[in-house]
Amino acid sequence: MARVVLENICKSFGSVDIMKGISLTVEDGEFCVFVGPSGCGKSTLLRMISGLETVSSGRILIDGEDVTYAEPSRRGIAMVFQSYALYPHLTVRENIGFGLSLARRPKAEIEERVGKIAETLQLSHLLDRKPKALSGGQRQRVAIGRAIIRDPKVFLFDEPLSNLDAALRSQMRVELTDLHAKLKATMIYVTHDQVEAMTMADKIVVLNGGRIEQVGAPMTLYNEPASPFVAGFIGSPKMNLYDGDAAAREGCMVYGIRPEHISLSATDGKWRGTVRHIERLGADLIAHLTVDGLGDLVARCPGDTPMVIGETLFASPVAGKEHKFERGAIG
Amino acid sequence: MNSRRQLFTGLAALAATIVIFVLPFLFIFLTAAKTKQDASLLTFTLPQQWQLWQNFMDVVSARDYMLLLAYFNSTVITVAAVALLVLFGAMVGYVLQRRPSRWNTLIFACVMIGLMVPPAVVPTIWVLQWLDLFKTRTGMVLIQIAYGLAFAVLLFRSFIATIPRDLDEAAIIDGAKPWQIFFRVILPLLKPVTVTVIVVQSIAIFNDFTNPLYYLPGRENVTVQLTLYNFQSQFGTEFNLLFMNILLVTIPPLIVFIFFNRQIVAGMTAGAVKG
Ligand SMILES: Nc1ncnc2c1ncn2[C@@H]1O[C@H](COP(=O)(O)OP(=O)(O)O)[C@@H](O)[C@H]1O
Ligand SMILES: [Mg+2]
Numbered sequence: 001m002a003r004v005v006l007e008n009i010c011k012s013f014g015s016v017d018i019m020k021g022i023s024l025t026v027e028d029g030e031f032c033v034f035v036g037p038s039g040c041g042k043s044t045l046l047r048m049i050s051g052l053e054t055v056s057s058g059r060i061l062i063d064g065e066d067v068t069y070a071e072p073s074r075r076g077i078a079m080v081f082q083s084y085a086l087y088p089h090l091t092v093r094e095n096i097g098f099g100l101s102l103a104r105r106p107k108a109e110i111e112e113r114v115g116k117i118a119e120t121l122q123l124s125h126l127l128d129r130k131p132k133a134l135s136g137g138q139r140q141r142v143a144i145g146r147a148i149i150r151d152p153k154v155f156l157f158d159e160p161l162s163n164l165d166a167a168l169r170s171q172m173r174v175e176l177t178d179l180h181a182k183l184k185a186t187m188i189y190v191t192h193d194q195v196e197a198m199t200m201a202d203k204i205v206v207l208n209g210g211r212i213e214q215v216g217a218p219m220t221l222y223n224e225p226a227s228p229f230v231a232g233f234i235g236s237p238k239m240n241l242y243d244g245d246a247a248a249r250e251g252c253m254v255y256g257i258r259p260e261h262i263s264l265s266a267t268d269g270k271w272r273g274t275v276r277h278i279e280r281l282g283a284d285l286i287a288h289l290t291v292d293g294l295g296d297l298v299a300r301c302p303g304d305t306p307m308v309i310g311e312t313l314f315a316s317p318v319a320g321k322e323h324k325f326e327r328g329a330i331g
Numbered sequence: 332m333n334s335r336r337q338l339f340t341g342l343a344a345l346a347a348t349i350v351i352f353v354l355p356f357l358f359i360f361l362t363a364a365k366t367k368q369d370a371s372l373l374t375f376t377l378p379q380q381w382q383l384w385q386n387f388m389d390v391v392s393a394r395d396y397m398l399l400l401a402y403f404n405s406t407v408i409t410v411a412a413v414a415l416l417v418l419f420g421a422m423v424g425y426v427l428q429r430r431p432s433r434w435n436t437l438i439f440a441c442v443m444i445g446l447m448v449p450p451a452v453v454p455t456i457w458v459l460q461w462l463d464l465f466k467t468r469t470g471m472v473l474i475q476i477a478y479g480l481a482f483a484v485l486l487f488r489s490f491i492a493t494i495p496r497d498l499d500e501a502a503i504i505d506g507a508k509p510w511q512i513f514f515r516v517i518l519p520l521l522k523p524v525t526v527t528v529i530v531v532q533s534i535a536i537f538n539d540f541t542n543p544l545y546y547l548p549g550r551e552n553v554t555v556q557l558t559l560y561n562f563q564s565q566f567g568t569e570f571n572l573l574f575m576n577i578l579l580v581t582i583p584p585l586i587v588f589i590f591f592n593r594q595i596v597a598g599m600t601a602g603a604v605k606g
Contacts, residue, residue: 050504052500052503052504072503072504073503073504073505073506073507077504078504079500079501079504081497081500081501082497083495083497085495085497085498085500085501086501087498087501087502087516088520089519089520098502098505098515099505099506102505102506102507102511102515103506146501146505150504150505
């Protein structure tokens with residue numbers, strides 16, 4: 001049961017409070033993603049779980065054990081860094097086996113375990129290369145291999161895919177999900193990319209300004225965002241959000257409607273607008289409209305919808321898909 | 332057009348190199364092969380009579396094989412001082428760069444002072460005498476370390492700043508103790524600067540003339556540079572033997588330099604480019 005429990009974690013650097021009381025439980029075997037804008041403290045939180053950063057107050061429990069002040073290597077965690085942090089002077093074999101050789105395990109055992117992991121990660125033919133001679137995806141896999149060999153209770157990932165190109169990134173997303181299914185270990189994954197969060201997570205934790213905005217399953221966050229911030233952060237293209245008069249007319253503080261929950265019509269509808277810009281993505285078409293009394297509105301419709309710039313269209317929200325927030329502001 | 336200009340500047344550089352470096356060396360070599368009378372003219376001519384081997388034997392056996400003892404002393408001092416310089420320089424540089432603390436400013440100020448303030452000879456001798464290290468090779472090694480450390484620390488520190496901290500942290504998670512991080516992760520990555528420090532310092536220490544003169548008097552403590560005195564006297568200098576001695580003394584640093592030549596520049600600029 002490698003449950004990770006955070007109890008009221010606070011962190012300040014000097015006089016600046018970065019984390020303002022985080023309480024969270026990550027269940028055993030769960031793939032939990034911390035997501036939030038750059039600088040919101042995701043990495044800091046992950047580093048506190050790993051022990052690389054001290055906590056200012058609060059408690060961290062891994063597997064029921066209080067590890068708040070334990071050494072990183074004694075917490076049963078492994079970490080994959082954004083930069084991979086492979087040891088440049090060591091071969092792939094030595095990189096993966098580094099932890100074991102520090103612990104003075106017998107050569108034969110190291111060799112055997114490295115070999116086995118290299119096979120699962122398809123690195124067997126690269127074992128004698130230095131990291132310099134590997135591609136981004138291969139380096140990534142070596143970094144993951146170095147984590148797996150520690151046989152950790154919890155895997156920690158800090159934006160591991162952000163240095164890869166788009167195609168490789170989606171491939172690695174699948175590989176990581178497969179790995180999670182195979183190892184059944186608890187994984188905590190940090191990213192600023194909501195697509196990664198939505199596609200991989202069992203549970204998403206949305207962070208903003210050192211606080212948790214919302215915790216939940218991907219579809220829960222998508223369907224029932226607790227705040228305008230979460231609403232705007234999850235989903236692509238972004239939800240249309242309005243405050244002020246436009247929201248007051250709907251009877252709330254902030255009014256939101258997702259682009260995919262807008263139906264367009266040439267004849268009648270709730271809002272009247274002109275087409276300002278069209279993005280054709282093939283299967284989909286993203287229309288940017290300027291709507292009277294509302295401002296900009298983004299709508300998503302099927303790719304074959306006929307449309308020209310300057311055309312006047314009517315837009316209506318799909319019933320039951322509107323979001324009305326009584327609190328909060330547009331982030 | 333362009334390649335022609337490159338050729339021209341290349342040739343000019345080559346010519347300058349020959350005048351500045353090769354000609355003096357040739358002069359030393361030729362004079363070292365001459366007879367005493369021939370050499371005393373100090374002309375840039377071929378020897379009338381080649382006696383390279385004869386001069387070599389004379390120099391080596393002079394004053395009861397003093398040159399061999401000097402080689403031994405110089406080598407011991409150089410190797411010990413450079414090894415410790417690299418070790419301490421890297422360690423201090425690592426701690427200074429990686430562990431910010433209140434002491435850092437003070438330590439860094441000391442390093443800077445070490446670099447800027449010229450050492451005072453007489454007080455240093457008092458300290459050495461007080462420690463019973465005056466006229467000992469150990470004392471000489473410590474002096475060389477003290478003089479060279481500031482430069483080494485600066486070089487190592489700026490190079491370590493280019494090594495991502497993620498590596499240290501990855502090693503921490505892999506279970507490395509601080510000394511293991513240093514010796515197994517950081518030190519191997521310092522190879523380019525280490526080579527620079529080894530070359531620069533070993534040549535400087537091996538070629539040092541004044542410091543052994545002040546701090547290491549005594550016939551049994553002689554170092555190679557001091558053997559140059561053997562053939563100079565009030566009553567006439569034996570130029571052929573002096574130059575043979577110079578030749579012999581120049582060769583070890585030359586070998587070091589040729590051997591490491593390429594890595595030196597890499598080490599000097601490695602810190603600079605990545606900032
Ligand atoms: N060592 C540090 N000293 C001072 N401030 C820091 C330090 N590390 C991070 N911060 C600050 O903490 C905030 C959160 O940083 P970080 O956790 O890296 O954000 P994220 O990973 O979500 O982009 C940032 O504003 C950053 O400037
Ligand atoms: Mg980060």
